[in-house]
């Protein structure tokens with residue numbers, strides 16, 4: 001069922017005149033040169049990227065698409081010691097977490113279907129070429145893929161990534177159902193409260209909500225309307241949104257893809273909070289979410305324009321409001337606001353005085369004492 005688009009062809013069809021970078025990438029992407037990533041890599045990982053990714057790194061100034069917020073962008077330097085948890089941003093709400101030869105993916109999405117195809121209800125498909133390019137710098141061995149909900153910008157590419165990475169999917173029942181319709185044979189259907197231990201990772205599944213777009217959650221169904229594989233954006237239904245609390249190396253990472261004040265993250269101090277911030281509901285809940293998580297680092301997520309190809313580099317989506325995010329974060333004195341650029345790994349620093357975190361009495365009230 002999968003139609004293979006070359007990167008070159010995709011650019012040719014969809015090229016927009018405004019970006020000189022795209023013109024040059026059109027010319028050179030046919031070569032698919034392989035070059036080392038501009039960071040030091042673990043020897044057991046593939047560190048080859050196609051030339052178009054190099055252009056992201058070198059053809060554009062680092063962090064250029066972040067405008068006046070470029071000074072918030074963090075990444076490893078060649079001197080960074082990779083003995084901590086390494087976080088790589090894959091665009092949209094996609095991440096790779098790595099620790100000592102193990103890797104987890106969350107919401108990996110490389111196809112970047114264009115806006116018109118979604119808006120007009122056209123048939124959409126994973127783009128094999130873009131998926132291959134997106135996966136090339138990633139770890140060769142992936143312990144699991146976690147998916148927050150079933151929308152196409154979180155789940156569309158997962159069946160292909162699962163087969164290429166020979167890994168398992170942890171997601172809601174309806175998301176598992178969607179990938180099975182797309183040809184995947186198995187998946188681990190989870191619900192809030194479930195805990196999975198995979199290699200060094202301890203993953204707690206948490207409840208979440210999804211932002212409303214123009215007053216309602218997009219494609220807000222829990223069951224697909226028709227049988228057969230999902231074909232249009234509307235077939236990739238939201239289902240039950242999930243968040244994850246990942247414990248690794250004595251550190252905690254909370255990740256969701258957005259949400260509303262109706263469902264806040266747990267009262268659990270974390271080292272890194274990756275909070276979806278694409279839409280107004282998420283921004284309204286931000287102060288309360290920061291109050292509960294008290295993250296050392298806040299990484300706002302899902303803020304890029306995910307209808308543009310990754311080769312365009314990071315650009316804020318039209319519905320984001322990063323100035324407000326920055327203002328609210330400034331009020332949370334414990335948290336350092338950071339941004340990540342595409343495929344620029346960053347190692348989460350260890351806490352200066354890491355101490356075992358005593359259970360918060362408020363957590364007991366909310367039944368979170370099971371998290372140990």
Ligand SMILES: [Zn+2]
Nearest residue numbers: 149151210238
């Ligand atoms: Zn969504």
